[in-house]
Amino acid sequence: MLVIWEVDSAASHRQETLTVNQHETAPFVYVHSFAEVKKLVEEGECSRLLIVCANDTLPDNYDLTAFFAKTAVYLFTSAQKEAKLILHFLLYQWMTNDFSFIAVEEEGERVDDRTDTGQINWNNSLKYIHENLFDNNLCLEDVASLNYVCKWHFSKLFKRKLGVTFREYIIRERIEEAKRRLQRDDSITDVCYAVGYGDLTHFGRIFRQRVGMTPSDFRQKYRRKQRSG
Structure with missing residues (x-):
C-alpha cells in the first residue's frame, strides 16, 4: 500500500484531502503524523512511502533511517500548493479509475483493461516465478515490481487470475x-x-x-x- 504523508498538513486541510484506505482500485492512504507512518512501516503495511514537505528539508526530529530497509521512500521537498493540487488530482483520477491501462500482449493485441487483470504481464510474471521458484528469497514484491504495481494490488490481481494466493x-x-x-x-x-x-x-x-x-x-x-x- 502506498502511504502519503504531508508533513505540513494543517488540521483544516486534512479534512479536505483524500483519505483512502485500501480502496479497490487505489490502494493508498493519507497519514498526518510520524507515529502513523512508523506504525504502518513496522507492521509491513507500507510498500512505498511518499513524503510531501513544503519546506526544503524535514524537521530534524524525523529520522527516516530505519524505514529505508523496509520500504521505498520518496521525499518531495519545497512542495507548494500547486504541486499538492496536482498530486491530489492524480490520486483522485486513480481512485475513480479514470485512467486507462493498456496492456500489450505478446501477440501484439492491445487490451483496454482498467479493472481486470490485463494490466499485468502474466506471461513474464509466471516465467519469472518459475525461473526463481526454488530461490528462498523469491517474494511477492519482486514480481509486483516487474509490473510497476504495489505488492498489495498485485496480490489481489494474482488471486483473481489464478484462484489462489501468491503464497x-x-x-x-x-x-x-x-x-x-x-x-x-x-x-x-x-x-x-x-x-x-x-x-x-x-x-x-x-x-x-x-x-x-x-x-x-x-x-x-x-x-x-x-x-x-
Whole structure:
C-alpha cells in the first residue's frame, strides 16, 4: 500500500484531502503524523512511502533511517500548493479509475483493461516465478515490481487470475517438485534445499500439511507401490 504523508498538513486541510484506505482500485492512504507512518512501516503495511514537505528539508526530529530497509521512500521537498493540487488530482483520477491501462500482449493485441487483470504481464510474471521458484528469497514484491504495481494490488490481481494466493501458489509448486524428487529417491535433506526451503523441520511441516504425510512416509509409500507394481 502506498502511504502519503504531508508533513505540513494543517488540521483544516486534512479534512479536505483524500483519505483512502485500501480502496479497490487505489490502494493508498493519507497519514498526518510520524507515529502513523512508523506504525504502518513496522507492521509491513507500507510498500512505498511518499513524503510531501513544503519546506526544503524535514524537521530534524524525523529520522527516516530505519524505514529505508523496509520500504521505498520518496521525499518531495519545497512542495507548494500547486504541486499538492496536482498530486491530489492524480490520486483522485486513480481512485475513480479514470485512467486507462493498456496492456500489450505478446501477440501484439492491445487490451483496454482498467479493472481486470490485463494490466499485468502474466506471461513474464509466471516465467519469472518459475525461473526463481526454488530461490528462498523469491517474494511477492519482486514480481509486483516487474509490473510497476504495489505488492498489495498485485496480490489481489494474482488471486483473481489464478484462484489462489501468491503464497499458496508457490507452496503448491514447490511441494509438487518435492514429490517428484522424492519419487526419484533423492534424500529428504537434498529435496528440502532444492525446492527453496532452508529449514528441514519447516519443510516437513509444510509437506505434511499439503500431502497428508511426512516426506519419509511419502517416499516409502512410493517405494512399496513400485515393488508391488
